[in-house]
Amino acid sequence: MNKPQKLVITDLSQGLPAITPSFGAAQASASAVCLEEQSHSQGVTITVDGDFKAQFELYWQPVTEQMLRCWNDEEFTTEQAAYGIAFLILRELTDLTVIERSRKGTGFDYWLGSLDTDEELPFQDKVRLEVSGIRKGNLTRVKARVKQKKEQTKVSDGVFPAYIIVVEFSTPLSCVERR
Numbered sequence: 001m002n003k004p005q006k007l008v009i010t011d012l013s014q015g016l017p018a019i020t021p022s023f024g025a026a027q028a029s030a031s032a033v034c035l036e037e038q039s040h041s042q043g044v045t046i047t048v049d050g051d052f053k054a055q056f057e058l059y060w061q062p063v064t065e066q067m068l069r070c071w072n073d074e075e076f077t078t079e080q081a082a083y084g085i086a087f088l089i090l091r092e093l094t095d096l097t098v099i100e101r102s103r104k105g106t107g108f109d110y111w112l113g114s115l116d117t118d119e120e121l122p123f124q125d126k127v128r129l130e131v132s133g134i135r136k137g138n139l140t141r142v143k144a145r146v147k148q149k150k151e152q153t154k155v156s157d158g159v160f161p162a163y164i165i166v167v168e169f170s171t172p173l174s175c176v177e178r179r
Contacts, residue, residue: 002046002047002055002057004056004057005054005055005057005092006056006057006059006093007046007056007057007058007059007085007088007089007092008059008060009016009028009031009058009059009060009061009084009085009088010025010029010059010060010061011028011088012024012025012027012028012084012087012088013025013028016087016095016097016113017093017098017100017113018098018099018100018101018110018170019036019087020097022123024080024084025088026085027080027081027084028060028061028084028140029061029067029070029071029081030038030077030156031058031060031080031081031084031085032060032061032062032063032067032070033063033067033077033081033123034077034078034081034133034135034169035058035060035081035169035171035172036038036060036063037135037169038135038136038169038170038172040058040169040172042055042058042059042060043058043059043066044058044172045057045058045176046058046085046089046167046171046172046173046174046175047171047172047173047174048089048093048175048176049139049142049174049175049176050146050175050176051176051177052077052093052176053080054089054092054093055137056088056089056092056137058066058085058172061178062153068072071116074135075171077131078095078135078169079131079132079135080132081133081167081169082131082132082133082165082166082167083109083131083133085167085174086129086131086165086174087169089174089176090112090129090163090165090176093176095114096112096113096114096127096163096167097112097114098110098111098112098115098128098129099111099112099113099126101139102128105155106128106155107128107130107152107153107154107155108128108129108130108152108156108162109129109130109144110128110129111126112126112127112129112163113126115129120126124178126160127160127161127162127163128153128156128160128162129159129162129163129165130149130153130163130164130165131160131165131166131167132145132149132164132165132166132167133166133167133168133169134166134167134168134169135169135170136168136169136170137170137171138168138171139170139171139173140166142166142168142173142174142175143175145166146164146166146175146177149164149166150162150164150177150179155177161179162178162179163176163177163178164176164177164178164179
């Protein structure tokens, strides 16, 4: 593998087509809490496995007591952190970004599209995204979650492919698979 690229998690505060700057900043904050609660230091390497092989050095803002109080719900925090890191990894590995939040019951979280989306045909050549986070696990648990999430996306199968991204924070590692 090549030298890891840098992922600056606070870049989420610039926003994405379907993520406001304030929501991106919140996801960056959740990511910082998850990483520091696992005793990681700035520049820790996250390994990406699955359909892509990559490594990224992660950088985030310092965690404050206020952030810890704000992000006290471990499950919710892990979910929001996983979204943020998944969005950044996906943008580095593909030409896709989040363009719209999915509705409940669809079996996936976000619609993906390219930055040069044709406004007249906004869902042409689009992809579904399902993200999951694990605060503390291992590769076996990550692979099991990927399998579970692949099944979950079958509810909305049709013409659009799907990316499944699971982010695990204790190692840290991520698995990115397309179905």
